[in-house]
Amino acid sequence: MHDITLFVRGAVREVFSTMASIDITCNEEFPEIATPPFTADGIVGSVSVTGKLNGVVYLVFSANLVKKVCNSILGDDPTRSSQEENDVIGEFTNMVTGNLKSKMADKGFNCKLSIPTVLRGNPITIDVADGNLSLSNQFTVDGTQDVISTLVFAKLDE
Amino acid sequence: MTPKILSVDDSKMIHMVIGKAFKPYDVQLFYATNGVEGLAVATRENPNLIILDVTMPVMDGVETLTKLKSDPLLKDIPVIMLTAEAGRENVVKIARIGVRDYMIKPFKEEALIEKAGRIVDLQAKGSGSGKAKSITDPATILVVDDKQAIIQQVQDAIAEYPWTVIGTAQCGEAIDISARENPDAVLVSLSLPDRAAFNFFQMIRANPKTKSIPVFGMCIKTALEEQAQAQSIGFTGIITKPIDPGDLNFRLTKAMSLDTSAKYFKMDGAALMISRIPNSISDIIANEINSHIKPKTQEMVESGVAKMIIDMTELTKIEMGTIKLMLTIMQNCVDLSIKYRVAGSPEFIAQAKTFAETKDLIIYASREAAKEGF
Numbered sequence: 001m002h003d004i005t006l007f008v009r010g011a012v013r014e015v016f017s018t019m020a021s022i023d024i025t026c027n028e029e030f031p032e033i034a035t036p037p038f039t040a041d042g043i044v045g046s047v048s049v050t051g052k053l054n055g056v057v058y059l060v061f062s063a064n065l066v067k068k069v070c071n072s073i074l075g076d077d078p079t080r081s082s083q084e085e086n087d088v089i090g091e092f093t094n095m096v097t098g099n100l101k102s103k104m105a106d107k108g109f110n111c112k113l114s115i116p117t118v119l120r121g122n123p124i125t126i127d128v129a130d131g132n133l134s135l136s137n138q139f140t141v142d143g144t145q146d147v148i149s150t151l152v153f154a155k156l157d158e
Numbered sequence: 159m160t161p162k163i164l165s166v167d168d169s170k171m172i173h174m175v176i177g178k179a180f181k182p183y184d185v186q187l188f189y190a191t192n193g194v195e196g197l198a199v200a201t202r203e204n205p206n207l208i209i210l211d212v213t214m215p216v217m218d219g220v221e222t223l224t225k226l227k228s229d230p231l232l233k234d235i236p237v238i239m240l241t242a243e244a245g246r247e248n249v250v251k252i253a254r255i256g257v258r259d260y261m262i263k264p265f266k267e268e269a270l271i272e273k274a275g276r277i278v279d280l281q282a283k284g285s286g287s288g289k290a291k292s293i294t295d296p297a298t299i300l301v302v303d304d305k306q307a308i309i310q311q312v313q314d315a316i317a318e319y320p321w322t323v324i325g326t327a328q329c330g331e332a333i334d335i336s337a338r339e340n341p342d343a344v345l346v347s348l349s350l351p352d353r354a355a356f357n358f359f360q361m362i363r364a365n366p367k368t369k370s371i372p373v374f375g376m377c378i379k380t381a382l383e384e385q386a387q388a389q390s391i392g393f394t395g396i397i398t399k400p401i402d403p404g405d406l407n408f409r410l411t412k413a414m415s416l417d418t419s420a421k422y423f424k425m426d427g428a429a430l431m432i433s434r435i436p437n438s439i440s441d442i443i444a445n446e447i448n449s450h451i452k453p454k455t456q457e458m459v460e461s462g463v464a465k466m467i468i469d470m471t472e473l474t475k476i477e478m479g480t481i482k483l484m485l486t487i488m489q490n491c492v493d494l495s496i497k498y499r500v501a502g503s504p505e506f507i508a509q510a511k512t513f514a515e516t517k518d519l520i521i522y523a524s525r526e527a528a529k530e531g532f
């Protein structure tokens with residue numbers, strides 16, 4: 001298993017558990033190697049990394065999960081704006097990528113992060129222009145059908 | 159006194175998490191979404207603590223921190239840095255600029271409260287009086303220095319306030335005094351033998367009763383190593399010798415979160431406010447007066463006071479900064495339908511005629527003259 005996959009798994013679990021008190025389990029059956037293009041349905045947070053690690057980290061949330069996460073952090077609000085949801089998704093993606101960045105820096109792959117971007121669509125197609133790493137993970141929220149996926153399309157400058 | 163806490167983060171979610179974390183405590187929270195806004199709010203509100211995100215648009219946290227630390231008005235405000243990047247390089251970089259503490263995202267609310275509680279006095283809501291302490295209230299300043307002349311200099315510098323100075327040359331005795339008297343601020347010489355000031359500081363911070371007391375290190379300007387060490391372990395600030403009385407007063411009042419408005423705004427009877435502008439205003443003083451204008455004029459209107467005399471009789475020299483300040487007070491009076499008159503010294507009256515902004519202004523020769531028939 002690639003180090004990036006391990007780091008992303010740890011980071012996603014920690015962010016969900018610490019910020020939203022939501023426990024998630026990694027789907028071990030899900031293929032680690034993604035085959036772009038990837039088609040997502042829901043809301044996608046992304047942060048770009050540049051430096052010794054170059055690429056983009058994506059977090060793909062189902063619409064239902066976004067509501068759950070927002071309600072857990074900000075309190076129940078059936079009329080919550082999509083802007084507030086975007087803010088939460090962006091911040092989660094930033095935390096996961098920040099965590100990955102720190103771990104990669106310890107291995108000598110220093111990089112810088114962009115400000116998060118959030119995409120909405122049905123479907124959204126994510127493809128990679130140039131990169132030798134296409135890694136994916138899938139998690140399910142314990143006791144529900146809610147799913148979160150992660151994608152890392154990147155190139156390591158070794 | 160209610161601590162003011164400023165959260166600078168581009169994420170509304172983080173603001174809400176911070177709001178929720180501090181909800182049980184008696185604090186005033188302010189929010190800014192980037193460094194530029196954060197610096198503006200910090201200048202206006204003089205918070206006791208800033209929680210600063212690293213990655214933000216417009217101006218990021220590192221640039222904001224650098225600007226905070228290079229501004230004499232803001233450099234003593236403790237900062238907790240929030241970052242999603244726990245890497246050593248990143249942490250060392252922000253520690254070098256001078257943060258009190260840092261938190262790695264994701265974080266638990268309890269962890270934030272624990273770190274903030276080491277810096278500001280967090281009281282559960284409803285447990286305190288909530289009344290802001292004023293510059294006219296008594297306070298105790300503990301000065302730890304083996305040079306009696308320095309203790310005397312501090313005493314002279316704060317003589318205009320009802321503050322008591324307790325001086326001692328021994329850190330051991332200072333620890334006992336701190337625990338017994340709970341002083342409002344401590345000044346300790348960094349050049350005491352055997353790094354005594356640093357050990358003293360750590361003991362003060364380790365005691366729950368004294369952990370929130372502002373502690374300033376004192377040293378000569380060129381003792382850069384001692385200054386850096388003191389800043390890195392979290393001293394409230396550095397006072398350089400020879401002591402500048404204006405700077406010392408300003409920094410002590412800020413560190414103690416004292417309401418300084420009584421220096422510049424005073425009621426004369428039940429229906430008249432006097433706004434006094436002192437002679438030779440530094441940027442620090444101008445900024446301090448500026449921060450009081452809006453709240454004081456609003457307070458006047460709310461309590462039914464509708465007249466003000468802007469007293470410039472102490473001024474011997476008129477400068478653009480003074481005019482700007484006077485015009486700001488006048489504009490606030492106009493906005494809130496407060497009637498005002500200006501009194502000035504003969505020098506002020508003569509010089510005011512040479513400025514376009516003030517040449518047509520009616521200026522009374524004294525405060526008493528301005529009061530007549532007003």
